[in-house]
Amino acid sequence: MPNGDRDGGPDNTRRTLLGLMGSSLLMLPSTTQASPEGGAPALPPRRPRDVGRKFWPDGRVKPFPGNTIICHLPQQGEHAEAFNALLDIYREAPAHAFSRKITLLPPSSYHATIFGGANDAERKPGLWPGTIPLDTPMEECNRLLGERLRAFKLECALPLRMTVDLAEPAAGEGPLTIRLLPVNNAEERKLRDLRDRLSTCLDIRAPDHDRYRFHITIAYQMDWLTAEEDGVFRDLLRQWKLGLRQASPEILLGAPEYCTLKDMFAFNRQFFLG
Structure with a gap:
């Protein structure tokens, strides 16, 4: 000290x-x-919470091994409108002063998390599978959860249908997260039921399980913004979200993927849930 x-x-x-x-x-x-x-x-x-956790203070990505269940955004062909609109944000963001305080993620990583799995940095009850010892190597945890998920029955209609949440982000919520909403109450119930069943399958239930908000992360914040930077960011975020909503009124996602990861730059698909 x-x-x-x-x-x-x-x-x-x-x-x-x-x-x-x-x-x-x-x-x-x-x-x-x-x-x-x-x-x-x-x-x-x-510093923001993910500095020292997922990123080094200078913005370099830090090892963060684990597993997760996500839907990558379609990048080619049908339903790629949302990805292309996010690429426009990726192209523009570096032109603004606040960009020196964020690390943009590779567009190939763009996804919506359906259910967060286990990771090496957070070995604690609720965040780590309750039936797997806390000192189990990460690779073994990946394998054990993969076995469970291969037997998991998706039992819900596809695609998963979401839309951009146009609400103003909370004070202090930094760049650059695009909040998503299920398109209607039926889709909300479907996604919440799926998350509940995955929680039971994996024996993981995070403290925010019932309050979880779907989103697409396109950058992580490395330092706090000044008042001027925050004002510019919020004005741009309104424009970007409106543009994304116009380009893709519904964001259509296919079958969730069980992925393993070394860090926040890539989510390596092991298989689709079926």
């Missing part, structure tokens, strides 16, 4: 707060947590 952080006294806290106040109006998360002792709220994190 650096020497300047050891005493934790009032003077040190005051210097830290003054430094934050003068730091070009960083767009830090809008929520703070009260300290366990009931004192002043804890300061927001210095």
Whole structure:
């Protein structure tokens, strides 16, 4: 721990707060947590949550081995309109100042997650299969979950039908996530039922299981935005989402894929769920 952080006294806290106040109006998360002792709220994190987890601070992708169930966006032929519209965002984003604080994902990785599996970094109850020991090697976990999923019956009509959520992102939600909504209540029930059955099959149930929001991630945030950068980003996001909705009123996805991954740049299909 650096020497300047050891005493934790009032003077040190005051210097830290003054430094934050003068730091070009960083767009830090809008929520703070009260300290366990009931004192002043804890300061927001210095970096977005995925820095040090999925990416290095300089923006390079970090190893994040695991498995997941996703639908890659169709990239060719019929139903590729959404992918092509996302490519336009990928082409334009580097022209804007906020892009130096994000890492754009390779377009080949674009997908909607149907159910998050297990990963090497989060070996804890709820996020790791309950019937597999926490110290099981990742490759063995991949194999065991693959065996279960080969026997899993999809039992739902395809394609999976989603649309772009045009709602304003929450304060503090950074670039660059495209939120999705099932196209109607019947599709919502179908997807939620599928997720419930996958949870039972894999014995994984994350704390946000019932609140999970479908999305397409096209970049991860490496640093907080200034007020000006955040304003530009939000204006652009409105335009981009409208353009995506116009190009592809419905985003049609085929059978979910069981994938393994080494990091966030590629999701390697093992097989389609059937």
